[in-house]
Amino acid sequence: xxxxxxxxxxxMLIAALLAWTLATAAPVAAAPCxxxxxxxxxxxxxxxxxxxxxxxxxxxxxxxxxxPVVVENRPGASGNIASALVAHAAPDGCTLLVAATALAVLxxxxxxxxxxxxxxxxxxxxxxxxPVLIAANPTLPATTVADVVALARQAPGALAYATSGxxxxxxxxxxxxxxxxxxxxxxxxxxxxxxxxxDLLQGEVKLAFMxxxxxQPHLEAGTLKAIAVTGPSRLAALPDTPTVAESGYPGxxxxxxxxxxxxxxxxxxxxxxxxxxxxxxxKSHDVGKTFAAKGLLPVGNTPAQFRVELAALxxxxxxxxxxxxxxxx
Numbered sequence: 001x002x003x004x005x006x007x008x009x010x011x012m013l014i015a016a017l018l019a020w021t022l023a024t025a026a027p028v029a030a031a032p033c034x035x036x037x038x039x040x041x042x043x044x045x046x047x048x049x050x051x052x053x054x055x056x057x058x059x060x061x062x063x064x065x066x067x068p069v070v071v072e073n074r075p076g077a078s079g080n081i082a083s084a085l086v087a088h089a090a091p092d093g094c095t096l097l098v099a100a101t102a103l104a105v106l107x108x109x110x111x112x113x114x115x116x117x118x119x120x121x122x123x124x125x126x127x128x129x130x131p132v133l134i135a136a137n138p139t140l141p142a143t144t145v146a147d148v149v150a151l152a153r154q155a156p157g158a159l160a161y162a163t164s165g166x167x168x169x170x171x172x173x174x175x176x177x178x179x180x181x182x183x184x185x186x187x188x189x190x191x192x193x194x195x196x197x198x199d200l201l202q203g204e205v206k207l208a209f210m211x212x213x214x215x216q217p218h219l220e221a222g223t224l225k226a227i228a229v230t231g232p233s234r235l236a237a238l239p240d241t242p243t244v245a246e247s248g249y250p251g252x253x254x255x256x257x258x259x260x261x262x263x264x265x266x267x268x269x270x271x272x273x274x275x276x277x278x279x280x281x282x283k284s285h286d287v288g289k290t291f292a293a294k295g296l297l298p299v300g301n302t303p304a305q306f307r308v309e310l311a312a313l314x315x316x317x318x319x320x321x322x323x324x325x326x327x328x329x
Contacts, residue, residue, distance in 0.1 A: 033094035037068035041086050042098045043079035044164065048193040049213035049294060053127060053258055054098045056287060057278060064277040075191050078102040078165040080114055087120035091265035096274070097121065101169035101256050104313035108321045109167045117261065118314065123306040124260040125275040126299040127282070128291060131231030132173040132256055133212045134244070135224050140206040145177075145228050145247035148207065152183035160186040162196050162208040166326065169256035170209040172317070173230045175324045180249050200224065211256060212237060213294030230254040235295045257299075259306060271303045 040058050044050045051073060058069040074082040079102045089095035099117075106114035115121065134145070142148045152159045163170035166189050178185060188205050190196035193214060200208050201223055208215075212235060218224040219238070226241040232253050234243060244252045260278060262271060279300035281287055291298055301309070 033067055033092060036094050037070050038065065038093070039095045040069055040071045040098060041082045041095065042071060042073045043075065043082035043100060043102075044073065045075040045192050045194070046073045048164070049130075049211045049296070050098060050100060050258055052213065052294070053291075053296070056290065057098075057127070057260075057281060060281045060284075060287070061274070061277055064281070065274075078106060078109070078167045080106050080110060083115035083117070083121065086261065086263055087115045089263045091122075091263040091267075093262070093266060093270045095263060096124070097261045098127070099259050099261060101172065101313075102165065102167045103259065103261075104310055105167040105172065105317045105321060107314055108318045109326050117310055118307070120264050121261040122264050122266045122271055123303050123310055124262055124271050125278050125303065126301050126306045126309065127258040127260055127278065128296040128298050129255045129257040130212060130295045130297060131229040131235065131243075132170055132209050132254055133215055133229055133238075133241075133295075134173075134227040135200070135208050135210055135215045135219070136227055137200055137203045137206040138223070138225055139203055142207075142227065143225065145242075145244055145249070148227060149181045149183050152178075152181075152185050156184040157186055159207060160188050160205045162188045162190055162200055162205045162210070164193055164196065164210065165189045165191060167321065169254065170211070172320065173254040173256075174209045175326075176252065176254060176320065177230075177244060177249070179323065180252060211295075213296065216294065229295075237293055237295050259310070268303070275300070275303055 040054050042051055042054045054071050058071050062069045074085055079099055082097060083099060083103060086095050086097035103117050107116060136142060142151055161174055163174065165171065171187065197214065199205050201218065215224055216237065219226055226238055228242050228244045228247050229235055229238065230244050230253065234241060282298035282300040288298060
């Protein structure tokens, strides 16, 4: 009998052991979107903070989920167009929505025309929160909140301010301040953030309620000036800019937020999978550093936690927008 080759015999044992391991191991999770790519629908236009956040997630979710993740910007109707697109998509894990504060406000402002975020959508996770920045063209004769209030009171309805749309966090921040300060300003909503910035820099409109990340390069260049931020504390990125609460309106606090949602009926296993991956991404050093520079506070809560928070926000904003006269009749 020919002697057994110990190397060949060892290789056969290793191969057999590997085959047994693969056969008995727990099955790998199936691809979240069978046979296709995952669409990340963004409810604002390209170039803004939300778009940047979405692309940051898409770039890192793609290897984590093992599938292409493509960002699609669908701005309009304060985010309701994007919400409707996702709400009517198949609940197969192929379509996700990146939404903002307006998602919780639109049921009050648009009534039945609004997508109901708690019935038509499945919350995945709150991505991040940030205060709104009150910024101005350098030619506006105002450097403080008190200055802005004084200008608005001199000619009620004449001082124009830009926002990224009706019922956005920018608009709501301005409404609440107007109510607290007993002043009236002219709202100029924009769908295109690039156009909003262009008009602000050119002085077509000299005041804006906007997101810090969008304004940051222009603040550094001196082509815009910061008046105040609407959060509970100053931002590390803008340590010399006071809060509205510090500026004479104690208790004033408005935070913008971004959230990730799927069509209602999407399997809970998929929602949990994506939430875990997003939470992991938000904890990474590079993303944390990037978000901090834009004044963003990472969150990454669970689907259940996000649903509870979203329900509370829908209820909170209803009387606010009704008092402002922008609620659906």
